Amino acid sequence: MLFRLFVIVYIALLVAVPHALAVTKDTTHTASNAPQTTNTSPTEKVRIAVASNFKHTLEKIALLFTRKQKNVQVRVSSAASGALFAYILNGAPFDIFLSADSVFPRRLEQRGIALANTRVRYAEGxxxxxxxxxxxxxxxxxxxxxxxxxxxxxxxxxxxxxxxxxxxxxxxxxxxxxxxxxxxxxxxxxxxxxxxxxxxxxxxxxxxxxxxxxxxxxxxxxxxxxxxxxHSPLQQEMVRLTKRPIAVAFWEFMRSDEVRSVIYSSGYR
Amino acid sequence: MNIWSALILTLQLASVSTCILLFISIPLAWWLARCQTVVYRGIVEAVVALPLVLPPTVVGFYLLVIFAPTTLLGQMWLSVTGHTLAFSFSGLVVGSVLYSLPFVVQPIQAAFTQFPNKLLDAAAVLGASPTQRFFNLVLPSVWRSVLVAASLGFAHTIGEFGIVLMIGGSIPEETRVLSIALYEYVEMTEYARAHTIASILVIFSFILLFCIYVARQKIDRH
The missing domain is CATH 3.40.190.10 (Periplasmic binding protein-like II)
Structure with missing residues (x-):
């Protein structure tokens, strides 16, 4: 009896807590933005695979991006570029890949996994x-x-x-x-x-x-x-992997002057 | 990277760890089986079982922090062994011993607990000292369980990954064991080599576990 009660409470917590967290997040947002609109449209996620060296810089950029775009969540996965390359080759669901070189993005482009004409240099390490x-x-x-x-x-x-x-x-x-x-x-x-x-x-x-x-x-x-x-220069390139509008928006944002100045001030050339 | 050197290193690590584990586990299991104080026993049993539930990253993190050469313990380790705990074979042994401890202690403890007290009393009446009772009576009768426990510890050490990944540094012939080599081949998309290692591990582990379970059935029949 007690055990059954425990299971019910446990499942209820599993369902309720993330929901409650989402609500509090929304309210913190509404404090600064327009109050009613935030709950109406669902949050969109842009999923980014980033080379470990750029992770902190990307988090700064993501913060700027979420301030500009409402209801956007930037999901960052970081690892070595080659590891991310292998994940993407095996169908990992990322929208954008920020590599620490130009080799891995080019290989994705050649295999037709990355979209054509989306390979751009974003930093020199x-x-x-x-x-x-x-x-x-x-x-x-x-x-x-x-x-x-x-x-x-x-x-x-x-x-x-x-x-x-x-x-x-x-x-x-x-x-x-x-x-x-x-x-x-x-x-x-x-x-x-x-x-x-x-x-x-x-x-x-x-x-x-x-x-x-x-x-x-x-x-x-x-x-x-x-x-x-x-050593040969660390030309860091990114590629886009999906056509989702939010991915296009982030990819464009990465090339803006605002982001470029963030990148330069973070220790890149 | 050489698969052979990784294989030999893995077997070395498992062998050394298993020997040390037996040295620690037999007295510890005997104490646990005889201990009458519920609280002490509970504390030790819980500590021994901790690696069963903790993620290996916890053990790896603490080993890195506690045994860093900047700390007192790290300095002591350095002066005794001559190298740092992280990035060394002996460091992997420490990690493996911690991580495989429950797999060795628990089966031996179970065997000791089942050993009839009457026989011990009879031996005592006949004038056998506690050490004689242990080595001439208890140990020979539970040797199969000890063997099973040692094999489990050995098998579990071969399957270790998380701690080695955190404290190993992937040095060939020093800390790059099979599981790490496999992980790196997969990340490099060299699947042919990854398959070689993975199949070695599957076949080897199956044979080992098969032997363990056959031995267990024989224990139960006795």
């Missing part, structure tokens, strides 16, 4: 050599030799098969001529987000991440921007 906070402050203007020091035990890099930033990292190490010297120190994160976390938690003493990830931290950690000539 900036690779950064990041040090954990407990590693001594950078005294030298040229940081890479620090990687050879014994106190740097682990150097975190993104999986170069999946993450364009990982690919650029390997190119950089190669260009610096230290790829063999640091080989035994390298540990691989699935994406640039995990690399950042390995360093932030102090488990790795150094690693290569994106400038945008550093700039969104309150106190800047010791870092060294990788000089542009050391």
């Amino acid at each position: 900036q690779l950064v050599l990041l040090f954990a906070r407990h590693v001594e402050k950078l005294a030298t203007p040229f940081a890479p030799p620090l990687l050879l020091r014994p106190e740097v035990k682990h150097i975190a890099i993104a999986n170069h098969h999946l993450a364009p930033y990982g690919r650029a990292t390997l190119e950089t190490l190669h260009a610096l001529g230290i790829q063999h010297a640091v080989q035994s120190k390298i540990i691989t994160g699935n994406n640039i987000g995990q690399v950042n976390h390995f360093i932030a938690s102090g488990n790795a003493q150094a690693g290569f991440v994106s400038m945008a990830q550093i700039l969104q931290q309150e106190k800047l950690p010791p870092h060294w921007p990788v000089a542009p000539g050391l």
Whole structure:
């Protein structure tokens, strides 16, 4: 008897709580917008697959977008570009794909999965050599030799098969001529987000991440921007995967001057 | 990436973890089976069973935070083993032992609990010391259950993924086990290699579980 009551209450909660949350969300919106109209039309969702390096910047952009468009929800999924590419290949329901390079969007375009003529460059990424906070402050203007020091035990890099930033990292190490010297120190994160976390938690003493990830931290950690000539440029391109009006609207919004200035100020070129 | 090195590494990890698990689990299960204080026993049983319900990400997160080289525990670990807990084979062993503990403790505890007290009393009357009673009487009669428990721990360690993903760093021949290699092949859409690993795991796990269940039926008949 008690058990049955428990089950009924449990199911009621499952149904009622999300509903209640949705209502409170609507009321917070109506506080600033027109009061009656918000509940009449259903919320539209635009689903975006984004390379990990751009996630924080996209969240800023999404906030701007939802302020402009009423009843829109931006659903963000982030992973390494190559991982997202594989998801999309297998029919993952995304509207827009923001890659960290131009290779994966082009391949989707060639396979006819991305819509033709929707591939656009939205940012140029900036690779950064990041040090954990407990590693001594950078005294030298040229940081890479620090990687050879014994106190740097682990150097975190993104999986170069999946993450364009990982690919650029390997190119950089190669260009610096230290790829063999640091080989035994390298540990691989699935994406640039995990690399950042390995360093932030102090488990790795150094690693290569994106400038945008550093700039969104309150106190800047010791870092060294990788000089542009050391790797092929990180041309970050996006493609549209559906013709839904809301997807078109977001894709257009990504190319507006307003968004462009957000992107530039977030650590992209 | 080499599938063979990942396979050998996985078997190494499972073997080492299983040995350590047996060392921990047999005394722990014996204590749990004999313990009369409900509260103490409840606390220990709950802690042992925690990995059954917790997501592996919780264990992985705490291991990363608690054993970071910047912390006291991390420093101690570094001075004892010579390397950090994260991104090392020994780190994976710690994670696997934590995560497979309930699978080994619970079957052994069940066997100990079923062991008749009368026999222990009789042995005591005949002058057998507690250690003699344990090693000459109890352990030989529950060895099948211990074997089943060890196999379960072994199988479960082979199937481990979440913790390794969080603390491993995917270093070839060090922390890139089969499940991680499979995950990376899938993400790279190299399905032929992914199939190879997946089928190895399915066949191996089936054979292992089949043996475990046959052994269990024999235990029940005894």
